[in-house]
Amino acid sequence: xxxxxxxxxxxxxxxxxxxxxxxxxxxxxxxxxxxxxxxxxxxxxxxxxxxxxxxxxxxxxxxxxxxxxxxxxxxxxxxxxxxxxxxxxxxxxxxxxxxxxxxxxxxxxxxxxxxxxxxxxxxxxxxxxxxxxxxxxxxxxxxxxxxxxxxxxxxxxxxxxxxxxxxxxxxxxxxxxxxxxxxxxxxx
Numbered sequence: 001x002x003x004x005x006x007x008x009x010x011x012x013x014x015x016x017x018x019x020x021x022x023x024x025x026x027x028x029x030x031x032x033x034x035x036x037x038x039x040x041x042x043x044x045x046x047x048x049x050x051x052x053x054x055x056x057x058x059x060x061x062x063x064x065x066x067x068x069x070x071x072x073x074x075x076x077x078x079x080x081x082x083x084x085x086x087x088x089x090x091x092x093x094x095x096x097x098x099x100x101x102x103x104x105x106x107x108x109x110x111x112x113x114x115x116x117x118x119x120x121x122x123x124x125x126x127x128x129x130x131x132x133x134x135x136x137x138x139x140x141x142x143x144x145x146x147x148x149x150x151x152x153x154x155x156x157x158x159x160x161x162x163x164x165x166x167x168x169x170x171x172x173x174x175x176x177x178x179x180x181x182x183x184x185x186x187x188x
Contacts, residue, residue: 005134006175007143012036015130024109028126030092031106031119035140037085039162042123042137043116044070044079051101053081053089060086060093077163145173150180 007015019029034040034048047070055061064079071077081089093099104113114122120137127135145158159170 002134003172003175004136004138004142005132006146007036007132007135007139011130011132011135012143015127015132018130026092026095027106028122030088031122032126032140033085033088035137036143038079038081039141039144040079041072041141041163042119043072045106046104046114046116046119048105049101050093050099050103050105053105054093054101058093060089062086071163073163073165075163075165080161142173142175145170146175149174150177150183 015032016029019025019032022028031045034045035042040048044066048064048066052064052066052070053060060081062081064081066077066079068074068076106114106119108114108118123135123137123139127139132139141162145162148158148161149155155167155170155174158174159165159167162170162173164170
């Protein structure tokens with residue numbers, strides 16, 4: 001089976017630019033950004049709760065501790081949220097208020113939380129709607145890892161950020177492209 005497509009900057013921008021036309025634009029935008037800016041798996045995005053991202057004072061956390069029940073492989077892990085993602089989460093929480101900490105951060109049209117399967121399907125239709133072929137629910141994660149690798153982040157740090165036990169797994173996520181090769185040869 002082929003790996004999920006790594007999104008180009010242009011494709012991600014196009015998708016984000018199209019988002020306001022969607023019925024649940026804020027939700028869909030943030031779910032996409034959780035995968036592309038934090039490297040979260042679709043199952044983790046489906047399982048995250050309001051209390052996972054919001055502290056007792058209502059501020060968005062810099063780090064999210066996912067329990068072993070929220071992750072693949074029954075391994076708890078910490079997801080680090082960049083400032084631009086924390087800002088997006090804060091806007092989303094304001095638009096969604098009032099909400100309790102025990103509620104899912106993202107919900108379906110029927111006001112139920114997503115399952116990993118329903119969110120996988122949702123991402124499939126979202127990419128298809130935007131005309132991005134070859135993309136899947138794993139594309140955001142691959143884009144996150146590849147983008148950081150292109151910026152020189154070491155594979156050991158990437159493995160830790162991705163929650164991988166082996167750097168070999170992380171290396172398989174990195175999509176080498178011509179721009180990366182051009183920058184590499186200029187280091188000589």
